[in-house]
Amino acid sequence: MKVFVDGAEVEADPRDNLIEAARRIGVAIPYFCYHPRLSVAGQCRMCLVETSDAPGRLVPGCQVRVKEGLKIVTTSPAVKENQRGCMEFHLINHPVDCAICDQSGECKLQDYYMEYDHQPSRIRTYKLNKPKREVFGPLVVYDAERCIMCTRCVRFMDEVAQEPQLAVVQRGSHSLIATFPGQPLDSKYSGNTVDICPVGALLNRDFRFQSRVWFVNKSPTVCTGCSTGCNVYGESRGNVMYRLLPRRNEEVNQVWMCDEGRLTYHATNDSRTEWARTGKGDAQQSVGPRLAVERAVELLKPLAGKGGLGIAISAQCTNEEAAAAFLLGAQLGAVHYYLGGNPPGDHDEFLIRGDKNPNTHGVQLAAQAFGVQLEEPKGLDAVKALLAFRTEGLPIDKLQRLEVFIAVAQNENAVTAEAQVVLPCQSVYEQDCSLVNWYGRLQRTWAAVPAERGDSAPGWRWAADLMKGLGAASFPKSAGDAFEALAQKSMHLTGLKLAEIPDDGLVLEGEMPTQWPARAPRPGPGAPSIRPPSPPRPDLRVGDEASGGSR
Ligand code: SF4
Ligand code: SF4
Ligand code: FES
Structure with missing residues (x-):
């Protein structure tokens, strides 16, 4: 339907409220309590505008829906006066501790003060003191003085997480957000309350005081915590990651992510295998990538094509790493291929899947494409030499009896201690690559960490170096x-x-399941993201000019 925003004609959806209709032509109606994925509370009054339906009155833009021919005015003196008044009320008891607040730089209160208020405080009495640094749960801490009582966090827990763990207590300017007695905010989705809190009242305990938000780079990537592959932004400076935030994808994670996934970036920072090395125990030494590859080739060459050689591929590997591993396996005449990965964990009916690997589906598709049978790592007894691409799920006792063990590994652990050659692998957050989620969605990731760590390289590059050496x-x-x-x-x-x-990825038709968890976001039937299969062209090989590759 047609509506008019400040005189400009807008093609609006009948489901739009006035905020969304105005947004369609880039007109921002300010708001604190409205959130497109939560029920309307009409709490903050910041969104009041004038309409042709109610001349002389202000109406909430979050609550009022569009109707044919409606004229919306967002810049009248009455609207401006209300915005200044609202800001003044919201700031009456605000401590203005931006200098030590983590939200600084991404705070709606700061932004709106500059845009709609910009007046000095007229308060000449003491401000109300409220609880600060109240630990709500494992991931979330609350500062009541900064809270503007928008109730977004309460509504999120009720409506999206469906675990009502937060409530408003007390009255008037003494109001607070609180947990229930003896029950912390321990939902697996608690971190989302921090994301939607428009001010610095709810903060992430993992990120708090780690970095100013304007110092970090933000890149799109995909969470590696489970097979959902939530779309996220990775934030980093140099070669250090600081946090993951949800990125909107209505068919995967909407605008949410789980707490466990939020913390997966730590494996990119901690206990990394940084330098290419050879030798075990006391003989271990960093030798640089070239010599390490030469040593690996020296160990592998005599075994090539003789049987007894296995390749292990973790479900944490990217599609590109899996493809390169299968190419190398074919060159070496590997006889066994093992699928490793993190052990299964908890799951729910919303985002969290029991498979705690981002690319089990992709590695299986790659194995199918290369005509390879994947076995469980417990069958490692069948080989005397193993080349592992990432080390999750490999049984340590069986590795100890191998004659040759070479590991392309991201983190130091008991498995890397057994390897004669360790080639340091980049994490998924450090690579341009692709993954396939549990329901067959092919998703792209981009390097979210700009600076390299030691000798680390993507797993496919180590495979390519070994292929070249061989x-x-x-x-x-x-x-x-x-x-x-x-x-x-x-x-x-x-x-x-x-x-x-x-x-936002592609769904590989034919790979989609018939059963879905009750609340899992999914592509609708006939969604444009669904891609039908077609037979591969048998005439093309890697390296062919006709393949149009970048070689
Ligand atoms: S804690 Fe944040 S999200 Fe919750 S009511 Fe206060 S300002 Fe709103
Ligand atoms: S649901 Fe899975 S993919 Fe999504 S954030 Fe959590 S661990 Fe990551
Ligand atoms: S956004 Fe409309 S009242 Fe808060």
Whole structure:
């Protein structure tokens, strides 16, 4: 339907409220308590505007829906006066402790003060003191003095997490947000309350005081905590990651993510295998990438094509790493392929899946494409030499009896201590790569960490270096090449290039399940993101000119 915002004609959806209708032409109606995915509370009064339906009165833009021909005025003197009045009320008891507040730089109160208020305080009495630093739960801390009582957090817990763990207590200017006696805010989705709190009242205990928000770079990526593959932003400075925040994808995670996923970035910072090394125990030494690859080639070459050689691929590997591992396996004549990964964990009916790996589906698709049978790592007895791409889920007792063990590994652990050669692997958050989630959605990630850590490189590059060392004429030279090697063999990916995967991913038709968890976001039937399979072209190989690769 047609409405008019400050005289400009807008094509609005009948479900739009006045805030959303105005947003369609870039007119910002300010708001604190409204959130597009929560019920309307009409609490903050910041969104009041004038309409042709109620001349001389202000109406809440969050609550009032559009109707044909409605005229909306967002800049009248009455609207402006209300905005200044609202800001003054919201700031009456605010401590103005922006200098020590983590929300500083991404705070609606700060932004709106500059845009709609900009007047000195007229309060000449003491401000109301309220509880500060109240620990609500494992991830969330509350500062009542900064709270503007928008109730977004309460509504999120009631309506989205469906675990009503927060409430408003007390009255008037003494109102507070509180947990219930003896019951902390321990929902698996508690971190989202911090994201939607428009001010610095709820803060993430993991991120608090770690960095100013304007010092970090923000990049789109995909969470590696489970097979949902929630779309996220990774924030980092140098080679250190600071936090993950949800990125909107209505068919995967809407605008939410779980607390466990939020903390997965720590594995990118902590206990990293930074330097390529050879030797075990006392003989262990960092030798640089070239010599480490040479040593690995020296160990592998005599075994090539003789049987007894296995390749282990973790479900934490990217599609590109899996494809390169299968190419290398074919060159070495590997006889067994093992699928490792993190052990299963808890799940629910919303976002959290029991498979705690981001790419089990992708590695399985790649194995299918390369005609390889994946086995469980408990069958490692069948080989005497193993090359592992990432080390999750490998049984340590069986590794100890191997004659040759080479690990491409991201983190130091008991498994890397057993390896004769360790090649440091970049985390998914450090790579341009792709993953396939539990329901068959191919998703792209971009390097969220700009600076490299030690000798670390993507797993596909270590595989390519080994292929080159072993005498291969053709090997992937980029993540795009490795993806293309897979795309040429998989009917789901025919003709696709890594750089052409849409930002919000593609669903591989035929890979979708018939059963869905009750509240899991999903693509609707016939959604444009669904891609039908087509047979791969058998005439193309990696390295062929005709493949259109970047070599
Ligand atoms: S804690 Fe934040 S989200 Fe909750 S009511 Fe206060 S300002 Fe709103
Ligand atoms: S639900 Fe899974 S993918 Fe999403 S944030 Fe949590 S761990 Fe990460
Ligand atoms: S956004 Fe409308 S009253 Fe708060």
